[in-house]
Amino acid sequence: MKGKKVFVIGAGMSSFGEHWSSSLRELIVDAAVKAIADSKIEGKDLQAIYGGCMASGQLTGQEHIGALIADYLGINPLPSTRLEAACASGSVALRNGIMAIASGFYDVVAVGGVEKMTEVSTELASTALGGAGDEEWELFNGATFPALYALMARRHMLEYGTTEEQMAMVAVKNHANGAKNPFAQYQKEITLKQVMESAYVASPLKLFDCSPLSDGAAAVILASEEFAKKICEKPVEFIASSQASDTIALANRKSFTSLKATQVASKEAFTQSGLKAKDIDVAEVHDCFTIAELMAMEDIGFCEKGKSGKFIEAGETKIGGSIPVNTSGGLKACGHPVGATGVKQVVELTWQLRGDANGRQVKGAEIGLTHNVGGSGATSVIHILKKAF
C-alpha cells in the first residue's frame, strides 16, 4: 500500500439488532466511545472523523451525520465528514480515514459507520435501499434488492448448477457463527430445513437467504506508525485498501454471475499487499444475500469460478475450514445496518487478529480480508489487514 503505514489501534461496536430504545446518534456514540476507550486515546486527541451512513435521510429524516457525530461525542470543532456509497458506505469512510493517515495529513482519526433502519415500514426501507441500485430504471419498475440478487442467483444456478440448498448452507454457517457473537442480531443456529422451508422473498431467494434490516454502529481508531507505537500494544496494520466501481444498473453488466468491481478491487488489493488469496486466514465478506457470499468466494479467488456451491458444501468456509468466512455471523446473522457494515467487518477482523474473538476465534489468524459491496455491485471495496505485534 502506498504512503505511510496505517494501523487500527482501537475498535468497538454497538450490538446489532432492533434498538427501539436507542436513537441514531446514541448508537454511533456508543460504538465510538468503545473504540476510543479500546485505543486508550482521549476523544480530544482525534484530528478528524469519517462516518459512513447510507440513507439516514429517508430512514430517520436526519442528514448531516458528520457534524452530528462530532457534536454528540463532545469533540467539536474537529472536521467530521459523512461518506455514502450505499451498503459500502462504511468501507468508503474507512478508505478516506486510511488515506488521511497514509498521506501524512493526520496522525490519528476515527472512522465510524451507522444506520437506523427499523423505524420505517418494510416498504419504505425497501424503497430507501432501492436507491443503491438504479432508481429511475430499476426501482421505478418494481425492483427490490432481493430481486436484483435473485436475478444473479438464477443465472448462477443455470450456468454453474448452483442449488438453492448450497445457497441455504451459507445462511446455516453464518448463523452458527452469529450464535457465538454477543454483538450479533441473531445469536441462534438455524437448520438447512428451516432455510429451505422459509417463504420466498424474491424467488429463488427465501427469507433466510436475506440479511435483515438492522440498527447498529461500529467504529475504529486509525493511527500512524509513530502514534500507534507510543500507545498501542496490539496494533493491526492495513496492508491494502482498494475500491472499484461498475454500472449502477444490473441490466448493463456483461456478467450476472460475478461482480466485476469485486474482481478488480481484489486484484488491486493483492497487488498492493503482495499476497495471494491462499494467504488469507480469515475473511468477512458481503453476504447481503447468500448468493452474494458464493459469488464473492469466486470473485476474490478463494475458489474457482463456478465452484462456490461445492466450496460451501465441503465446509471450507466454516471456522476450522481452509478459509473461515464471516466469523461475525456476516450480514446474514450479525445484521446489516448498511452504513455500519464495512466498519464492523474491520472491527471483527481486529478482534480475530488480536486473538480476542473468544468462542469464534480462528486459531493463529494473522491476515484478514474484508469485502464490502454497494448496491448490486456498483461499488466494491477490499481491505487486507495484518497482525502487527
Added chain:
Amino acid sequence: MVQAISRIWRSIKQRYNLEGVHCEVCKESFFPKRTICPNCRRKGKLVDAKMPHTGKIYSYSLVYSAPAGFEYEVPYFVAIIELDNKVKIFSQVVDSEVDKVKIGAKVKAVFRRVQAGKEEDVIAYGYKFTVV
C-alpha cells in the same frame, strides 16, 4: 416514490417507445439513454435509437416483498430481458402464464401503468413485457 411531472415528462420517449441511444463510432446501443458513450467517451457519437420491442428472458424472479408503490401487486414477476439487439433491460413481466415465465422465453414489450400513488397523484406509464 411519487414522481414529479417534469421527471415523468422527460422520460416519456424512453418509457413509452423504448428509445435509447446508439454510438455510431463503436456501434453499441444503450438503454436507458446516456449522454457519453462509456466505450468511446468524448470521441463517441450517440444518436437516439429505438430499441427492438422483442427479446427473450435472460433471468427472472417472482417478487413477494415489494417496495412502496408496488404493495398491491405482489407477487409479480421481474426479469432481465435481452432484447433482439442484445441490449439488456430490467422490467416486470405481466399477463403471462406462470409456468411460461422462464429463461429463454420469447417476450414482447407492452404499454402499461407502472406506478400510481394516491388518488390525485400523477400516474406513470411505461413498458412491461409479456411472454409471446
